[in-house]
Amino acid sequence: MPELPEVETTRRGIAPQIEAQRLVCVQVRQPLLRWPVSPEILALKDQVVGAVARRGKYLLLHLESGGSLLLHLGMSGTLRLLPADHPPSRHDHLDLIFANGTCLRFNDPRRFGACLWAADWRTHPLLRSLGPEPLEPEFSDTYLFERSRTKRVPVKQFIMNSQVVVGVGNIYANESLFLAGIHPGTLAGKLSRIRYARLSEAIRTVLQQAITQGGTTLKDFVNSDGKPGYFSQELQVYGRAGQPCKRCNQPLKETRQGQRTTVYCPKCQR
């Protein structure tokens, strides 16, 4: 599922191929995604792409003449680089066609993804109130500790809240809490500063390692070359309920928090 490492893997794959390229046109086969594809995007043509950036789980294609395309992969979305004449297949909802014959193709079976226009991405409603990037210095143990003081939600839900920190979805929340040795049900406001230091470090470590491995492929995710990511092999708890903890051999437990599956080690995580 595309969380921050999968989106970053995609960004690194597409950036060298489309930065400074001329976008010739946008072909939409299915405009009904999470939100309808913005009319401004349907009308785009002859625009040069500037930087390809990422904010949380959003990809930003900045155009040199101003404004940005926002792409979100939702749950099942992928972006692939293909020759423009490559025949489309099921769930290939839109193509960005470039002057050099390259096509950036968005495929998304579940259609939870999005392709939107932002005149100014900084003030766009979907981006405006996002929390800090977990791999940037603003995301610190002090920041997490202070933001958590008034919160009575379990710490797992706290770190999955994109207004607190972006990019941490269910897989990496489970993995980070295991690495930090923190029980996912602990109330966010009750966790000590020391434990937030361990947690923020664990989040950075897990995300960075996952990026290095090219993301996590459970079923669907592929990078812009159509290749899977290899972090699945490193998962300590996600998808391993009932199996022995890799640290202490105790069987891992599964619960549900906020309609999400949580897996943890009852011995290593307190």
Next chain:
DNA sequence: CTTACCGCCTGTCGGC
């Protein structure tokens, strides 16, 4: 303000 829950969407899987 906070927290809890719904629903969007398709593919897959287990149970009967």
Next chain:
DNA sequence: TGCCGACAGGCGGTAA
């Protein structure tokens, strides 16, 4: 074999 419900889940929206 086929049908049906549950589940996967990011995240905005709404209700309490």
